[in-house]
Structures are given as structure tokens and as C-alpha cells.
Amino acid sequence: MADVAALRRTVLEILPRVDLVIGWQRGPDALRAAPLLMRNAADVDRLIWDRTCVHNLATFLPREKGKKVAIIVKGCDSRSVIQLVQEGLVDREDLTVIGLPCDGVVSQAKLRRAADMDRLESAEIGADHVEITAAGKTLRMALDAVMPDKCLSCAYPNALLFDRFVGDPMEPPQQRQDPYARLDAFEALPLEERFDFWKREMSRCIRCYACRNACPLCVCRDYCLAESRQPHYQSQESDVREKWFFQLIHATHLAGRCTECGECERACPMGIPVLLFKKKLGRIMTELFQYEAGLDVSATAPLLTFQAEEENIVEKQWL
């Protein structure tokens, strides 16, 4: 990973020319970070760059629209920026992208399953392991065991779009997991089990919409049909049907735009695996259109184009 001193120097250089620089700072504990909006040199002292920098900061770009913003991105985050630029949702001119090479972050969800993270006392992240002391117990885990799935199948470790690149670009690491492994495993289950699974998972949903608000490409937000009353799409009732319905809409609206960065699932306070929906649609999009979102600022997402005769969609010829 690039060293934080070099990153801070780059930020300090850029800072005078922009309104703010978006990066990460230490969060509530040693393994949690929080976004940091740097406006002056003193703020830069708090900038961190390590494996706890999980947040995809691109989600703040549409929120800070109209300002001159610099943003620090990992490989996966840069794809969201590309997608935002491609769709005209942020102005490239207003944007300075500081790219990083990245060989993986740690997943709170996986850490929580492995250790008593609520009683974390100290943590040390090594090159290939994480050592955690929590509730009086020390646990050493392979880094791979606590990385999010996306890092285990990362194909773009270097920022794809940048104005400044800090550190040396790295070779894509060996894929340790198929990007659709979890989806395959899930789809192998009988229909009834899958249905029960979602009923149970969605019943935990509190309709907070952290999944939506964390998503860098879900830009309607406050005009979202989840809450819109005119038209009145969704009931405000908290039953599984409404919650599930929203997830399906979210996934559909993101089809061909979603870069599978996983922010939605990471943000969910109730630990609901909502990325699975997007993975499903993502795979369909790749199969149908051979298109991967967030790689090319000049491309157009497939569902934003229209061809009378889609090449890979067979018309049923019903008359």
C-alpha cells in the first residue's frame, strides 16, 4: 500500500486549488475508519490510508456538486467515479482524483463474525494477517479470511481514473475467489429455501435506506420512489413485501451502472446481504451486453441506450 506520508503531501499540494479533499480518518475504534473532509492543512494531519479505509467516498461527490472537490480513491472506488462522470452526475472539471493502488481492505462483517469486535482492545494489521485482541482474547487471522469478497476477486487494484497517482501501480492480485461465488452458492439452493432466506433477511430490514444512501450511484435519494407520495409507489408499511420490493427496484435501477463496490451491503446496519441482488443483475448485464460498468468515461450504460433489435435478446415473435 502507498504510504500515508506521500498521500498527505499530495493532498497538501492540491488543497489550495480545491474547496475540499475527501479522504478517511480514524473512526470509533482501531479497525473502523470514517470519512474525512479536508478543508485546511490542519485537517490533513488526520488523514489515514490503511486497510480500514473501506468507504467508497464517491458517494459524497453528487452531494458536494458545484464545489471543486478532490477525492481519494481505491481501484474499486474509481469505477464509481468513472460511472458518475460518464452519466454526467458530476463534472469532471470540478473534480481532482487522487488514485491509489490497493491490495485489499478488511470487512467489518467478516471481522465481527470471527471476533468480539464490540470489545476490541487492540488490533494490528500485517502484510498477510490481522491480529486482534478483543474481550481479553488474542486472535490471529489470515488477511484473506477477513477481506470483503470483492477484494478476493479484485481485478482493478489501481485507480482507473486519476489526476494524481500516489504509490506504484500494482499487478492485479491472483483471484482467490470467483466474483460470483456467493451468488452461485445461493442459486444452488432450492427455490423454497431461497425464498425463506430472503423473507427472514428482509424482515430484519429497518427501512433506514443506508443501502441506498451509501450507494454512490443512487443519486435520486430524496426523490426516491421508496418515499415518494406523488406518485405513490410504495406503502410506508414495514412488511417484508415493501422492503423486498425496494431492494429489487434498487437493483434494477443500478443494472448496468452498479460497479459491485459493495457499499450497500457494507452500510446495512442489520447485516442484510443486499449486494446479492446487484450481483445477480450485474451478471445478467455482463452476459447480455458484455458490458462492465465504471471502466470507461465515454461509454454509455446499456440500459441508457436503445436498439430496436438487441443482439443478445431473442424476440419471442409474438404477434
Next chain:
Amino acid sequence: MAVTQRFFLAHEGPGGVAAWLSAMAETMRVMTPVREGISVVFRDHSPEAPLDFGGLDTAGPKAAVFPQTEYLLRYRAERTAPVGGHRGVKLEEVRPEGDVLLFGASPCGARGLTLMDQVLLRDGVEDPCYRIWREHALVAAIVCQAPYSSCFCNWVGGAPDDARGSDLLLAEIEDGFVVEAVTDKGLAAVRERLAVATEEQARAAAERAEAARAALPAPPDLDDCPARLNAAFDDMDFWNEAAAGCIHCGACTYACPTCTCFNITDEASGLAGERIRTWDSCMFPNYTQEAGGHNPRPTRAHRLRNRVLHKFAFHPARFGEFSCTGCGRCIRLCPMGLDIRTIIRTIEPRTATQTTESRTGRAKEAKHV
């Protein structure tokens, strides 16, 4: 209600947890904490499912007495008028029904109920649904054994063995729980069913509670916190900085055991429908969006300010108590790593009101950032 009799609920066997819960289940709904993935949620008790008391209930016991959706009334129109109006509307009040035992709540979650009571029952008009739920709910909380790193109940007058809001307070010892009957309702639920705890058992429980108290770091002095927060009201630099990472998702308020804000909407199907109330959050931009396009809290900084001040300045001004139990749920669940402790601790005393952006902030009306 100063009842301080202690009983014993064994882990196993007759007079044990399972037996007591099934006895209770004969007359009421029993809900117990279940671990699902990284969350601990209350589910209808099933004797087969393993109970999990190791973690704090993720979203607190609030939903049992203040469901995310409450049906307030049903309406049915006899026919529609030519222009789309209703003729002959029949209204029917809907009232919650049934007793519920909430077993294994956290003390900070249970204490939250007393703060919700202040808003919903003791401040003029009383909320009829909440009143019924409260009367019908029996809350059995369990004393924390080892606090989380995000816990700060002792900052706000709470403790790992705080009995406020609970009907029964359980403290786990070697082979079971010492049960303190905090209210008459709690006493009635255990008196005939459980053995009285021995002195030794009671002592062991007290020692555990004492150890949990001691495990919490010393609290900062928050006496002048409301004054400091009020003085910083117009310092938008401070709030912008504090709210920088917020994505206004409202998870912090939904999980908060003291937040009571709600929305009211009608959900229609054909000529009939329901008026419901659902949880709402001051972290949402729409919460204060006015008809004329004006939004008094246009940015996440304005909204976070309201959340923090409501808990640590506005509520205390009305009720003399912080509306925060220091449970740390907002810290644990915030996807962006915001920490309310940092704000209330770092807010500095100010001599005069420092105004920066707050007036000009209004120019950005209806732009939700």
C-alpha cells in the same frame, strides 16, 4: 414501586429459563434475542432456537412497544363521488392487542423506554397506542457483564445494571440468573413461579454488576454540555466537520432506544385503507421540507446538529434528563463511523454565539446535501 425481592432462574431444568418462558408463553407473546449474522434481533421465542445473550440487541427493545408501523385507524368509503372524493366514510380506530414479554433486553435499551414515556405519555397529549403497548409489555433486561467499547451509559446517568424501564432485571451468575422484580408487574410474573434467590446468589449477582460498572472508563463531566451545545448552535464549521461523513440514512435514530419521531401517512387500496404511523428521523432531508420549498435544515450538518441537540440540550430543557442512554447503538450501526461521544466531548465552551454559515446556509434551500 420499591419492590426489591430477588428470585432465581436457573439455566436448565425445572425453574429454569426454558420452563419459565414456556409458562409465560401460555398467556403472552414471548420474544427473545436471536443472533442472525452480525445482528441480534428479537424474534418470537421458539424453544428450539438457541438464546443469545452475549450481544446487545442490535436495534433495542423499542420496536416491541413502538412498532415501526402502527395502524392508527382504518377507513372505508361507501362510494366515490363524481370528482373522486369519498362519500359516507366510516372510521374505525385500531388498537394494539396482546401482552408481550421481552426477555433479554439490554438495560440501556430498557431505560430508553422511560425516556420515550416522557415524550409519548407525560407531555400533554398522550399517545394511546404506546400507552397500550407499554401496559401490555413486560420487560426483562439482563445486566451487562462486559461493556462494549462503544458503551457510555455511565456518562449519562446509566449503568450496566440500571433497572429503570425494566420490570425484571436479571443478573447472570454461575448456573442461572438472579432476578430482581423491579415493578409489581414483574413481581407477579415470577412470584409464584420462581424460587427466591439465596443470599449467596444475590451477592454473586451484585459482584458481577459491580465488576461491569468498574469495567467502564470514568465518564467526562457533561453538566454544562447543554450550554456548550446551545452556544455552538450557529457554528456551522463545527457541524459541517462533525457531519462530514454522514449519509443521512437515519440508522442511528432508528436503532436509538429513545428516538420517537414518526410520520403519518395513508395507505389506500380501493375505497378502503389505513392511516399508519411509521418511524421517521430528523436525519432525513424530507423531515423538515416545507411546502413552499423552504427547508430549515438543508444540509446533513443542520440535521446532525438537531439530533445531537435534541438529545443533549432540547430534551433536557423539557424533561431535565438527556434523551440518551449511552447505549452506543448509533456508534455501532453508523455505516460511516460517526461517534456522538466525540461531539459531546469535544464541543468547546464558547463565550458568544459564533455564527458563520448558518444564515447563508438558507440560500441553499431544498438542496439536500
Next chain:
Amino acid sequence: MSKRANPYLPQPGTIIDVVEETPAIKTFRVVLDDPEAMLDFRFLPGQVAQLSVFGAGEATFVINSPPTRMEYLQFTVLRTGEVTARLHALGVGDHVGVRGPLGNHFPVAQLRGRDLLFVGGGIGMAPLRTLLLYVLDNRADFGHLALLYGARTPQDFCFGEELATWGARRDIDVVRTVDAPAEGWDGRVGLVPHVLEELRPTAEGCTAVTCGPPVMIRFTVQALEKLGFGPERIVTTLERRMKCGVGLCGRCNIGSVLVCRDGPVFTKAELDLLPNDY
């Protein structure tokens, strides 16, 4: 409302008359279906009610008929969203729900014996209408009366007929103004606060009551202060997005004050004590 009554339950009512005020504003006259409830409906000028259109929801409106005229309850409604759009589609004979009266009221007792200056903008004329009619119905109790009413265009004035009647009366001065010159308009032109400064009303012995959009209120209050109106002598109403209207849902807070219960009527002196959050 008794403490134990269901504060969410509206009283059934029927629309007996609809007046089209402007393209976007309609006035509805509503009678409660239960005649006794109508007799029991006691309120003071400035209080509001929640009107229900079942299936669309509830919205807050000033009861703009005065308590001195109880043949019906009048609401004047600007079409802005879900409930108001559905209300605008209703006609005579349609059923609605009424929940109220809610909130506080204009300080009528303190206003007695004083001169009154009414300053209204747009739909903000609704609460002023109630007070004005109440004052006219008790004319002897009050001093000199003046009304300054501004709208964007000549078509945007509400209560057109009444304005004409008031204009013809000798015991009240009525000035109307529009934001920009318009064809066929021979009244004043200019924003309310500017016109107010031109009119230079005397502050002595007078209380100003002002209602309108937030920006108008802000500048009008400034103008009034310049004219020498003390903070106790400026009365206004605040708008807030409300839901329950009875102090439970929490939505309408400004600091520790709940606008639905502690407002919507505030004096400038009271506003000065509130945090800058409205």
C-alpha cells in the same frame, strides 16, 4: 381534548362549499357531520386543524373562518402536494376528516384596545383573515385597523370579494400590492417589506400581525423593527412541516419548542429566544 381521547381520530365532516380563489388556491367550507361536535368546536383566531382526505392523508391548515361565525369551518388551501392536490379535486358533498383545533392562537386579549396593522403575503392571508373578521365582529374593542396584502400577481389574491368590502369600509385602511407591474393593475407595485417602509405606519399603540412565506416574514419583521415596532408588538406565525399536530411526532421542533403545540403564533420577542432553525 381530554388526555385519554384518541388524538389521531378525525371528526367526520362534509364540504358544503368550494370557492376558487386563484388558479392554485381553493377555499373549502366544512361542516362537521355531528351537530354537537360542531357546537363543541371552540377555538380562537390563529388555531389550525388537520384536514384529512382519506387515502391521501392529512395536512395542516389555519381555520380561517372566525369563531364568531360558526356556520362552517373555512380552510383555504394552496395546492402543493399529495393531500392538497386531492383536496383540490373535492367538491360539495364530499367527506373529509377534521382534527382540531390545534396549537395556540393570536393573543386576542392583549390586542384589545390597540391599533392593529395586518401584513400578509400570498396564502399567509388565511390566518390574518380569521383575526381580521374576529376584530371586525368585535370592532368597538379595537383601535385603528390597517391591512397591507401582497401577492405575486393580481390573480394571486385570495378572498377577492371580501377585500373589496373591506376596501370600501371606512374603519379599515386596505392597501394591496403586487410584486411586479401587471396589466390592468392600478394598485401598488413592490415587495411587501418595501411597500411597508413607504407607508410608514405609526408604531405607537399599534401591534403588527404578519403572515406569509418565510422570506417575506423575515424582511417584514426587519422593516417593522426599523419602523419602531418593539419585539412584543410584532406577532407572526411559523410554518413547519407537521404530522401529528399534538406534540407527539417530534417533527416540528425548533429547539425545545414544538411549533404545533407551542405555536404556530409567536411574537418577535419569543422568536428571539429560539435557536436559528426556522
